[in-house]
Amino acid sequence: MNLSEIGIRRLLQVSSALVIVGLALEIVSLLWFHPLSFVLFAFVAASLIGLGVLVYLASLAFAGAPPADNRN
Amino acid sequence: MIGILICQIVLSIVLASIFLIRPSLTSATGWKIVAFIGLCVLPALCLVGGMNTHVQRSEQTRFCVSCHVMIPYGQSLYVDDPNHIPAQHFQNHRVPADTACHSCHADYTIYGPLNDKLQGLKRIYMQYVSTPPDPAAIRIAGGFKNAQCLHCHLGARSFEENPVHAAMMDSLKSNQTSCLTSGCHDTAHDIANLSHAKFWRSTQ
Numbered sequence: 385m386n387l388s389e390i391g392i393r394r395l396l397q398v399s400s401a402l403v404i405v406g407l408a409l410e411i412v413s414l415l416w417f418h419p420l421s422f423v424l425f426a427f428v429a430a431s432l433i434g435l436g437v438l439v440y441l442a443s444l445a446f447a448g449a450p451p452a453d454n455r456n
Numbered sequence: 457m458i459g460i461l462i463c464q465i466v467l468s469i470v471l472a473s474i475f476l477i478r479p480s481l482t483s484a485t486g487w488k489i490v491a492f493i494g495l496c497v498l499p500a501l502c503l504v505g506g507m508n509t510h511v512q513r514s515e516q517t518r519f520c521v522s523c524h525v526m527i528p529y530g531q532s533l534y535v536d537d538p539n540h541i542p543a544q545h546f547q548n549h550r551v552p553a554d555t556a557c558h559s560c561h562a563d564y565t566i567y568g569p570l571n572d573k574l575q576g577l578k579r580i581y582m583q584y585v586s587t588p589p590d591p592a593a594i595r596i597a598g599g600f601k602n603a604q605c606l607h608c609h610l611g612a613r614s615f616e617e618n619p620v621h622a623a624m625m626d627s628l629k630s631n632q633t634s635c636l637t638s639g640c641h642d643t644a645h646d647i648a649n650l651s652h653a654k655f656w657r658s659t660q
Contacts, residue, residue, distance in 0.1 A: 393479035396491070400476035403499050407465045407472070410506050414458060419523055419580055422510050429506070433499045436472075440495040 388446065395443035399436045406432030461505040468498035511569065514576065515558040523583060525591045528647040529557075536656040541636075541644045547656055551608075561596075564607050592648050600644070602628050605635045 409429035413421040471494025474481065481487040513519055521530030533546040533556060542560065545551045551559035563571050575597075582588055606629065609615040616622065620640075627633040635641050646653075 393482075396475050396479040396482060396495075399495055400472040400479075403472045403495055404469050404476065407469050407499065407502060410502060411462060411465055414462065414506065414509060417513075417519070417522065419519070419576070420584075422514060423577070423580060425506055425510050430503055433503055437496050437499055440491075 392443050392447050395439055395446065399440035399443060402432050402436030402439060406430070406434075406436060458509060461502070461509060464498065464505065465502050468494060468502055471495070471498065511573070514573070515555045515562075517554060517556045517558075520557040523579065525579075525583070525588055525594065528591045528650055529645050531650060531655075532645045532647055532653075534655045534657075535646075535650075536654045537643070539643045540646065541641050543656070547658075559608075560604055562604075564603065599634065600636055602631050602633075602635050 406429045409432065410425060413425035413429055416424070471490065475491055475495065482491050517530070517533075520526050532540070533543050535543040538544055542556075545560070546553060546556045561572075562568060565571075610629075616625075621628065624633055628635065636644055
C-alpha cells in the first residue's frame with residue numbers, strides 16, 4: 385500500500401464521517417417541527433453533506449491522477 | 457412521504473458507515489460503485505428530498521404560528537366576525553386551512569418562494585439574534601398587494617359582478633387602490649383588539 389492509497393482512504397473516511405453527521409442532522413431537522421429546523425437543515429446539515437460529497441469527489445480525482453514519478 | 461425520505465437517509469448512513477470503518481473495500485470495482493451511490497448519489501437525493509420537505513412544511517399554518525410573534529396572528533384566524541377578512545377566509549375554507557398564511561401572503565412571482573424563504577430567515581434572525589418585533593407593529597414591506605387577493609378572486613363571478621369592484625377594476629389591478637382601503641375590506645388581523653374579540657370554536 386503506497387502513501388497515495390492511504391491518503392485516498394483517509395479522504396474516504398473523512399467524506400463518510402461528514403456525510404453521516406450531515407444526514408443525522410437532517411433526520412433531526414425533519415423530526416423537529418420548529419422554524420430553526422430549516423436553519424439547521426439549510427446551513428448545517430446541507431453544508432456537511434455537500435462538503436462530504438466534495439471530499440469524496442476529490443478522492444476520486446486523486447485516485448484517477450497518475451503517480452508523480454510517471455508524469456512527463 | 458417523510459418516512460420514505462428517512463428510510464433513504466438511514467440507508468445512506470449505513471452505506472457511509474461501511475466506508476468509514478472499512479475504506480479499503482473500495483479497492484474492488486463493485487464496492488467502488490457502492491461507494492459512489494452511498495457517498496454521492498444518495499446524499500444528493502437526501503438533500504433534494506430534505507429541501508422539498510422543509511419548503512412544503514414552511515407553507516403550513518402551524519409552522520407560521522410556531523414563531524412567538526405570529527401567535528396572535530394565528531389566534532386572529534378564529535375571530536368570530538364576518539368582517540374580519542383573514543378569519544372569514546380561514547373559517548369558511550376559502551383558503552386551505554392547513555396553508556392559510558401561505559395562501560394569502562405568498563409571493564406568486566417566479567422568485568416568490570425564494571423571496572419568502574429569505575424573508576423568513578430575516579425574521580428568524582430578528583427573533584434569535586436582534587430584537588424581536590412587537591407583534592402589533594409588524595407590517596408587510598411595501599404593503600399588502602392586491603395581486604394576493606386577485607390571484608383567486610379575479611375571474612370569480614361574485615367578484616366581477618359586484619358593482620363596486622367593477623367600477624374600480626383597473627385601479628384594483630394596478631394596485632392604485634388597495635383592497636384593504638378604509639371602508640372596504642379594512643379589518644385584517646386586528647390583533648390590537650384581540651383581547652376584546654369573540655372567538656369561533658371549530659368542532660374539529
